[in-house]
Amino acid sequence: MHEPILSIRGLTKTYTNGPRALDSVDLDIKPGEIFALLGPNGAGKTTLIGAVCGLVRPTGGTITAFGQDLSKDWRKARARIGLVPQELATDMFETVWRAVTYSRGLFGKASDPVMIEHILRSLSLWDKRDAQIRALSGGMKRRVLIAKALAHEPELLFLDEPTAGVDVELRKDMWQQIAALKERGVTIILTTHYIEEAEEMADRVGIIQAGRIRMVDEKRAMMERLGTTEAVIDLAAPLAALPEALAGFALELSQGGTRLTYRGGNGEGKGRAEVAQLAQALTRAGIGFTSLDIHDSSLEDIFVGLLGEKQGEAA
Numbered sequence: 001m002h003e004p005i006l007s008i009r010g011l012t013k014t015y016t017n018g019p020r021a022l023d024s025v026d027l028d029i030k031p032g033e034i035f036a037l038l039g040p041n042g043a044g045k046t047t048l049i050g051a052v053c054g055l056v057r058p059t060g061g062t063i064t065a066f067g068q069d070l071s072k073d074w075r076k077a078r079a080r081i082g083l084v085p086q087e088l089a090t091d092m093f094e095t096v097w098r099a100v101t102y103s104r105g106l107f108g109k110a111s112d113p114v115m116i117e118h119i120l121r122s123l124s125l126w127d128k129r130d131a132q133i134r135a136l137s138g139g140m141k142r143r144v145l146i147a148k149a150l151a152h153e154p155e156l157l158f159l160d161e162p163t164a165g166v167d168v169e170l171r172k173d174m175w176q177q178i179a180a181l182k183e184r185g186v187t188i189i190l191t192t193h194y195i196e197e198a199e200e201m202a203d204r205v206g207i208i209q210a211g212r213i214r215m216v217d218e219k220r221a222m223m224e225r226l227g228t229t230e231a232v233i234d235l236a237a238p239l240a241a242l243p244e245a246l247a248g249f250a251l252e253l254s255q256g257g258t259r260l261t262y263r264g265g266n267g268e269g270k271g272r273a274e275v276a277q278l279a280q281a282l283t284r285a286g287i288g289f290t291s292l293d294i295h296d297s298s299l300e301d302i303f304v305g306l307l308g309e310k311q312g313e314a315a
């Protein structure tokens, strides 16, 4: 078992005259993983990242990165952390080349034009190296933010909504870039509103709401634990009631007895296997059906369900 690369304990942030943006957050990040932090607007994602990157002063709690207490020696640890911020606030009048080079120098690293060239090429920014940042499109500006964050070769990289406002093609491209960074051993924490992004990329997922971590789990385990399979079966002829032969299945009869809905599973493949058995049972019982649609719940369904539940509890 590896030591966590980042360890957060009891992290609290109350903004002056503002809300409690973080409420006693505990979180451990494993070296080399991609961790996706999901949560609605205002949940505290950017505040959490800001606290680790020295942009937000915590009200309480501790942050340990690379085994060092950040409140004691943050400069040294900070030099090993990269941040792609959510907001596109960057030196608009600088050229791409100069902005990225400057970012490296900020952390006291010796200049390395070969490395900068490599980063710009890998983000398809090489042709734009002499362009002023303000002249670039939104998606290209976001790539510049990534290049800036990578310029000092961080071991731990935060991406705060890296693909917000980015078209589908560019988003897929960024997923590849992020996967390549992981290959190189970079630990990545990203926030996103695109749940498909977390589903596609993350090893683990954390759900944050109202400043509290609601759940942290391996993505697969989360889907297994909470994921369900739903099957909608349209019958050839209406049934008056659920027949005895189908008693073992979690079924509902609707649409005047012409539709069977199965909901169950709670595990990868388990629901689908049960639906296959159900189809056989229907055939054996001589119940004809005209269609059968299967849907596995996604991380998005889980997320919406969980937040709805918590909000319901609070009300």
Ligand SMILES: Nc1ncnc2c1ncn2[C@@H]1O[C@H](COP(=O)(O)OP(=O)(O)OP(=O)(O)O)[C@@H](O)[C@H]1O
Residues within 6 Å of the ligand: 015, 016, 018, 019, 020, 021, 039, 040, 041, 042, 043, 044, 045, 046, 047, 048, 086
């Ligand atoms: N500088 C600030 N001063 C006062 N309140 C703030 C400040 N920054 C954030 N907040 C508040 O703290 C809470 C958490 O904000 P934060 O930006 O961390 O959320 P978020 O999860 O990143 O949201 P989003 O998905 O919209 O980016 C919100 O209620 C926000 O209004």
Ligand SMILES: [Mg+2]
Residues within 6 Å of the ligand: 045, 046, 047, 086, 160
């Ligand atoms: Mg944010």
